[in-house]
Amino acid sequence: MADIPGTGAKPLLSLHNINMTFGGIKALKNVSFEVLPGEVHCLAGENGSGKSTLIKIITGVYRPEDGAVIEYDGQTYSHMSPVTAQASGIQVIWQDLALFPEMTVAENIAFQTVIGRWPRFVNYRTMRDIAVKALQRLGVALDVDAPLKDYSIAQRQIVAIARALVGEAKLVFMDEPTASLTQSETDHLIEIVRSLSASGVAVVFVSHRLAEVLEISNRLTVLRDGALVGVYPVEGMTQSRVTELMTGKNFDQQVRAKSVRDNPIVLEVKRLSRPGQFHDISFNVRSGETLGITGLLGAGRTELALALFGMLKPRSGSVSLHGKPVRFSSNRDAIKAGIAYLSEDRLSLGLIQPQSIADNLVIASLDRIKSGGLLSDDRKRQLVARWIADLGVKIGRQSDAVSTLSGGNQQRIAIAKWLATDPKLLILDAPTVGVDVGARAGIFEIVAKLAESGLAIILISDEVPEVYFNADRVLHMAQGQIAGWFDPQSCSLQDIEAAVYA
Amino acid sequence: MNTAVNRIKEFLGPEIAGPGLAFVAVMLFFSLASPQFLSSATFGSVAFQLPELGLLTLAMLLPVLTGGLNLAITFTANLAGLTVAWVLQANGGVDAGMASFVLGCILAIAVGAATGVVMGLVIAYTRAHPILVSLSMMIFVRGLGEFLTRGGDISGFPAFLQPIGHGSLAGIPIPLLIFIVCVLVWHVLLTRLKLGFNTYMIGSNIDAARYSGVNTRKVLVLVYTLSGAMSAVAGIIMLARFNSVRVGHGESYLLITVLACFLGGVNPFGGFGRVIPVFVALVVLQLLSSGLNLMGANQHLATAVWGILLIAVMILRWLAAQLMIFNRRKG
Numbered sequence: 001m002a003d004i005p006g007t008g009a010k011p012l013l014s015l016h017n018i019n020m021t022f023g024g025i026k027a028l029k030n031v032s033f034e035v036l037p038g039e040v041h042c043l044a045g046e047n048g049s050g051k052s053t054l055i056k057i058i059t060g061v062y063r064p065e066d067g068a069v070i071e072y073d074g075q076t077y078s079h080m081s082p083v084t085a086q087a088s089g090i091q092v093i094w095q096d097l098a099l100f101p102e103m104t105v106a107e108n109i110a111f112q113t114v115i116g117r118w119p120r121f122v123n124y125r126t127m128r129d130i131a132v133k134a135l136q137r138l139g140v141a142l143d144v145d146a147p148l149k150d151y152s153i154a155q156r157q158i159v160a161i162a163r164a165l166v167g168e169a170k171l172v173f174m175d176e177p178t179a180s181l182t183q184s185e186t187d188h189l190i191e192i193v194r195s196l197s198a199s200g201v202a203v204v205f206v207s208h209r210l211a212e213v214l215e216i217s218n219r220l221t222v223l224r225d226g227a228l229v230g231v232y233p234v235e236g237m238t239q240s241r242v243t244e245l246m247t248g249k250n251f252d253q254q255v256r257a258k259s260v261r262d263n264p265i266v267l268e269v270k271r272l273s274r275p276g277q278f279h280d281i282s283f284n285v286r287s288g289e290t291l292g293i294t295g296l297l298g299a300g301r302t303e304l305a306l307a308l309f310g311m312l313k314p315r316s317g318s319v320s321l322h323g324k325p326v327r328f329s330s331n332r333d334a335i336k337a338g339i340a341y342l343s344e345d346r347l348s349l350g351l352i353q354p355q356s357i358a359d360n361l362v363i364a365s366l367d368r369i370k371s372g373g374l375l376s377d378d379r380k381r382q383l384v385a386r387w388i389a390d391l392g393v394k395i396g397r398q399s400d401a402v403s404t405l406s407g408g409n410q411q412r413i414a415i416a417k418w419l420a421t422d423p424k425l426l427i428l429d430a431p432t433v434g435v436d437v438g439a440r441a442g443i444f445e446i447v448a449k450l451a452e453s454g455l456a457i458i459l460i461s462d463e464v465p466e467v468y469f470n471a472d473r474v475l476h477m478a479q480g481q482i483a484g485w486f487d488p489q490s491c492s493l494q495d496i497e498a499a500v501y502a
Numbered sequence: 503m504n505t506a507v508n509r510i511k512e513f514l515g516p517e518i519a520g521p522g523l524a525f526v527a528v529m530l531f532f533s534l535a536s537p538q539f540l541s542s543a544t545f546g547s548v549a550f551q552l553p554e555l556g557l558l559t560l561a562m563l564l565p566v567l568t569g570g571l572n573l574a575i576t577f578t579a580n581l582a583g584l585t586v587a588w589v590l591q592a593n594g595g596v597d598a599g600m601a602s603f604v605l606g607c608i609l610a611i612a613v614g615a616a617t618g619v620v621m622g623l624v625i626a627y628t629r630a631h632p633i634l635v636s637l638s639m640m641i642f643v644r645g646l647g648e649f650l651t652r653g654g655d656i657s658g659f660p661a662f663l664q665p666i667g668h669g670s671l672a673g674i675p676i677p678l679l680i681f682i683v684c685v686l687v688w689h690v691l692l693t694r695l696k697l698g699f700n701t702y703m704i705g706s707n708i709d710a711a712r713y714s715g716v717n718t719r720k721v722l723v724l725v726y727t728l729s730g731a732m733s734a735v736a737g738i739i740m741l742a743r744f745n746s747v748r749v750g751h752g753e754s755y756l757l758i759t760v761l762a763c764f765l766g767g768v769n770p771f772g773g774f775g776r777v778i779p780v781f782v783a784l785v786v787l788q789l790l791s792s793g794l795n796l797m798g799a800n801q802h803l804a805t806a807v808w809g810i811l812l813i814a815v816m817i818l819r820w821l822a823a824q825l826m827i828f829n830r831r832k833g
Binding site: 311330331332335341343348349350351352353354355359363364366374375417421 | 690693694695696699702703706707709710711712713714715716717773774
């Protein structure tokens with residue numbers, strides 16, 4: 001991998017003068033982009049910066065405006081078509097993988113090889129052989145005859161990569177490949193990407209998670225608002241520098257931790273256990289405190305939160321709220337008692353996406369918009385207007401579907417929904433998932449203000465910097481147990497990261 | 503002034519455009535095609551026929567809004583009718599008094615609600631598909647009804663039932679009055695009560711609703727219970743209209759109620775839809791069938807035209823959506 005910029009290697013793919021307009025809005029402005037053979041390249045940018053539009057132009061889904069020059073593997077094109085892109089070895093692994101869960105691994109890997117062939121019989125033995133070979137090349141052992149749904153997301157991703165290789169890929173795009181992987185799975189994926197790169201396949205990563213991107217890539221192309229910010233060697237890059245490039249803003253984060261030892265205890269958890277999920281968990285949260293909980297996926301963080309929220313029943317241990325023991329038979333009891341839980345899965349559990357902004361905001365506090373026993377539209381409108389102003393949410397009309405909002409604004413609506421229930425304890429589970437880097441700071445601004453007003457907050461995140469900078473104390477969970485406590489005022493970010501990724 | 507306009511808009515809902523247009527189109531077409539169309543006779547026939555299908559459609563509407571279906575509505579209506587008939591017969595048949603009719607109605611609504619409670623509980627707790635659950639209930643209710651009546655009719659009711667099916671109050675047919683009251687009850691339920699609000703939320707995403715603290719099981723049970731009770735009201739009206747009860751009466755209405763919901767802008771997957779547009783859609787269907795009847799067309803042809811109308815609606819909706827996308831691109 002000596003092909004660092006400036007060494008004069010001929011690019012595998014180069015695009016110049018790419019322009020694209022959707023509905024009067026310029027999605028790409030005079031962008032150029034280059035990938036060298038066999039390199040690992042990172043394409044970084046916030047949501048809406050034009051990353052996916054660029055990929056879709058390279059794979060022939062969109063046709064760029066006149067004047068575009070696309071050079072790929074010695075040929076020049078004014079635009080690609082999906083057929084030429086596939087035939088010449090450009091493959092994309094989308095975030096949703098586009099696989100068939102009910103079919104076998106072999107069928108998933110090799111089905112493209114049998115499409116359109118004559119005679120139209122499917123030769124399962126050939127398909128099997130192709131699949132076995134592709135998996136061998138990746139150094140992975142999977143049962144090719146098992147249905148895909150038996151495998152985890154990480155393994156499915158490997159199947160998607162194997163399928164790309166069957167198409168004789170020279171250039172593979174991976175769209176947010178690590179978004180749903182644990183650290184060890186990510187490590188394995190990185191190994192695979194390295195071996196692909198060593199065998200001459202160029203890989204372009206599209207990712208939000210900056211740590212792994214910096215670990216694996218040779219070069220970095222940054223887009224912002226549809227324009228090219230620049231191309232940089234990864235050596236010497238830091239996360240905060242990349243964030244700055246992506247957002248155009250300087251995010252010098254400071255530890256917000258403060259001492260709250262004199263505040264009254266809001267939540268006290270003693271020896272809480274639920275077999276197979278969490279074990280012997282004890283902690284407390286004080287009024288005005290933000291308790292950070294971090295740990296790898298599967299550490300039992302979300303299960304613990306759901307137990308506090310009354311949606312899972314702990315087997316043993318106790319929970320008290322303001323000194324009074326509580327036992328919830330459903331989350332309705334928990335909400336009544338003053339506990340709110342912002343789900344980690346905003347798309348399918350946190351908000352009801354097709355329904356209106358207003359209805360999503362008031363769903364948990366309908367009793368507050370009643371007048372004479374009936375729901376009042378006027379009161380609803382006033383309540384919603386107040387919260388939208390309070391949290392600085394940018395919306396069109398209250399009756400618009402909540403799905404029309406950006407990730408950051410959706411999350412504000414979800415937070416407002418819970419604040420409207422007047423909670424004593426707010427549990428935020430991964431509040432920045434799917435929220436742009438630039439908008440994350442705004443979310444934490446709100447969190448800090450809420451804590452200042454005396455709310456007790458539990459902040460759960462697998463991104464260690466988030467809890468380090470925004471929590472007063474950090475609880476590290478591993479395999480369902482408390483693995484350690486950290487005080488951001490007296491430890492460094494690296495201390496916590498070392499413990500979490502050990 | 504402006505708020506008044508907004509109130510009316512709010513009352514009608516955004517789904518009114520489709521059925522509203524269809525209403526105008528049908529009125530125009532038949533007034534031009536047939537001079538007798540714009541007459542009190544036409545509106546009389548519409549007014550008397552509307553309530554049967556209409557009440558059954560109201561019964562279907564609530565489950566559809568939750569993303570489900572209640573296929574048992576017509577046979578539940580029959581069973582409710584039978585309940586009234588038995589109570590009347592046990593109290594003297596033709597000579598039965600008003601009190602026994604009221605008792606019969608209460609029992610009938612209880613029977614209808616009971617079928618709903620059972621379906622609701624099964625759907626809420628086992629999360630079995632509503633189509634399968636209500637289909638099973640439909641087969642059960644139908645079999646039970648046929649077993650108890652041996653497949654025959656029950657008739658011979660007191661004379662005071664006649665006005666409920668055929669009488670008028672201040673010029674408005676009594677069945678229509680009952681239907682309009684039910685429409686308003688459903689409208690208030692869906693727009694002003696927590697139950698209605700939660701019905702829409704569950705229809706869009708039941709898990710997210712549960713995470714937000716909605717008692718999804720209670721809502722489902724209540725929705726199917728109300729659906730069963732409304733079926734019973736339809737059954738009572740049918741008894742008064744036909745002056746007899748037989749298992750199988752109104753069976754052909756079953757799927758038309760689903761389509762009437764759809765014509766009224768209800769999302770077939772749940773979460774969206776309002777009562778008033780559905781009411782307009784029902785009027786359109788009835789006008790269509792009365793108009794065709796007036797022009798001398800066969801009753802069965804009217805049914806076929808309903809089918810064509812609904813297919814046309816789907817195509818028009820698709821075209822409208824395309825046009826909106828096109829305009830957005832251009833804009």
